[in-house]
Amino acid sequence: xxxxxxxxxxxxxxxxxxxxxxxxxxxxxxxxxxxxxxxxxxxxxxxxxxxxxxxxxxxxxxxxxxxxxxxxxxxxxxxxxxxxxxxxxxxxxxxxxxxxxxxxxxxxxxxxxxxxxxxxxxxxxxxxxxxxxxxxxxxxxxxxxxxxxxxxxxxxxxxxxxxxxxxxxxxxxxxxxxxxxxxxxxxxxxxxxxxxxxxxxxxxxxxxxxxxxxxxxxxxxxxxxxxxxxxxxxxxxxxxxxxxxxxxxxxxxxxxxxxxxxxxxxxxxxxxxxxxxxxxxxxxxxxxxxxxxxxxxxxxxxxxxxxxxxxxxxxxxxxxxxxx
Numbered sequence: 001x002x003x004x005x006x007x008x009x010x011x012x013x014x015x016x017x018x019x020x021x022x023x024x025x026x027x028x029x030x031x032x033x034x035x036x037x038x039x040x041x042x043x044x045x046x047x048x049x050x051x052x053x054x055x056x057x058x059x060x061x062x063x064x065x066x067x068x069x070x071x072x073x074x075x076x077x078x079x080x081x082x083x084x085x086x087x088x089x090x091x092x093x094x095x096x097x098x099x100x101x102x103x104x105x106x107x108x109x110x111x112x113x114x115x116x117x118x119x120x121x122x123x124x125x126x127x128x129x130x131x132x133x134x135x136x137x138x139x140x141x142x143x144x145x146x147x148x149x150x151x152x153x154x155x156x157x158x159x160x161x162x163x164x165x166x167x168x169x170x171x172x173x174x175x176x177x178x179x180x181x182x183x184x185x186x187x188x189x190x191x192x193x194x195x196x197x198x199x200x201x202x203x204x205x206x207x208x209x210x211x212x213x214x215x216x217x218x219x220x221x222x223x224x225x226x227x228x229x230x231x232x233x234x235x236x237x238x239x240x241x242x243x244x245x246x247x248x249x250x251x252x253x254x255x256x257x258x259x260x261x262x263x264x265x266x267x268x269x270x271x272x273x274x275x276x277x278x279x280x281x282x283x284x285x286x287x288x289x290x291x292x293x294x295x296x297x298x299x300x301x302x303x304x305x306x307x308x309x310x311x312x313x314x315x316x317x318x319x320x321x322x323x324x
Contacts, residue, residue: 007032011040012063015051020060048113079112080145083120119149123182126155130185130230143189143206148182150211151191155179160216161193166208174212177202178219183233190233194222201225203236235267242281246288246304250276252297265291285310293318 007030014021014029023034030037041061044051050064086105105124109117127148154161158178165175177193184190189206226232250257254270257278261268266280278299282288289310292299301307 008040008044011037012044012049015061015063020054020062022060026061048115076116077145079108079116080119080123080149083108083123084145084148119153122152122156123149126152126180127182127184128230130183130234142187147206147209147211148189151179151182151206151209154215155181157215158218158221160196160219162212162216164210164212165204175202175204176216177204178222180221180224181229182206183229185233192224192229192233203233243283244285244288244306245279245281246285246301246307248278248280248292248304248307249300250278250295250297251299252276252295257295257297260295261291286314289314 010030011026014026023037026037027034041051041053052062052064054060054062083105086101086108105120109120109124112120151161153159160176161179162174162176164172166172176196177191178196179191179193181192182189183192183203191204191206191209193202193204194200195202224232249271250268251274253273254268254276257276258268261278266278269277269279271277278292280288280291282291285306288307292301292311293314301311
C-alpha cells in the first residue's frame with residue numbers, strides 16, 4: 001500500500017482528470033479501502049483543496065475549479081518559497097525567463113489553498129521589480145520568505161510595521177513605518193515606507209529588518225513619492241553614501257546612455273538632445289572610471305580630480321596593453 005503522502009499525491013492526480021470518481025473506483029486504483037478514501041478526501045479538504053462530491057448512481061468525487069494543473073503537495077513554507085523565487089525571476093535575475101516565471105506564478109496561485117493564495121497574492125500585488133538583477137554586494141544576505149509575506153500583508157492591509165533596523169553604517173534603531181511597496185532588485189529586497197518618526201519617505205533594505213509583532217494600527221494611504229517606485233528605489237540606491245562621488249558630462253543623448261548603464265551605477269539627467277549628466281559614485285575612483293570606459297561615448301570628467309587621475313591610470317594601462 002502506498003505511503004500516505006504518496007497516496008495523497010496520486011489521489012490528487014486522479015481527481016484532476018475531467019471525470020467523477022466513485023469511492024470504489026478510487027479505492028481500487030489506490031489499493032485501499034473506501035473508508036481510507038473518505039479519510040483522504042477530508043484530509044485534502046482540510047488542506048484547502050476543493051474536492052466536490054455528488055450523490056447518486058453516476059455521482060462521485062471531482063477536484064473543483066481552479067485546480068486543473070497537477071497539484072503540488074507543498075507545506076506552507078515551501079509554497080511561499082517557490083512563489084518568492086518565481087516573483088524574483090520575473091524581475092530579470094535570470095535572463096530570458098521573466099515571462100515564463102510570471103505565467104508559472106499565476107498558475108501556482110490557482111492551485112494553492114486559499115490561506116496560501118492570499119499570502120502569495122499579496123506578495124505579487126505589492127512587489128515591483130527594478131529590472132535586470134544588480135550585482136551582489138559584500139553585505140547582501142538572503143531574505144526569509146515569511147518575512148517578505150509578512151511585509152506584503154502589512155502593505156495590503158495598510159497596517160503599520162515596527163522593526164529593528166541596522167543602517168549601512170552599522171547603527172541600529174527601532175522604526176515605526178507605514179509600508180507601501182516591496183521592490184526586488186537582484187538578490188536585494190527593499191521596502192518603500194513612510195517613516196512616522198522622521199515624517200518622510202524612506203527606503204529600507206529588508207535583509208536589515210527584524211520585525212516586531214504584532215503589526216501596528218491601520219493607516220490612511222498617502223500618495224506615493226513617485227508612481228514609478230522601481231525608478232524611485234534605483235535613484236535612491238544610486239545616491240547612497242559612497243566614498244567617492246562624481247558629476248560627469250556625457251556627450252550623448254540621455255536615452256542612449258540610460259540603455260547602456262545599469263541603474264545602480266548612477267542617475268542620468270538630460271541637458272539637451274545631445275548632452276546629459278551622469279551623477280555616480282563608488283568606493284573607488286577606479287570603479288567609476290571602468291564604468292565610463294565601457295559606455296562608448298565621449299565625456300568630460302575634468303572637474304573631478306580623483307576621477308580624472310583614475311582615468312589617466314586606466315588610459316596608461318590601456319596604452320600599455322596596446323603596445324604603445
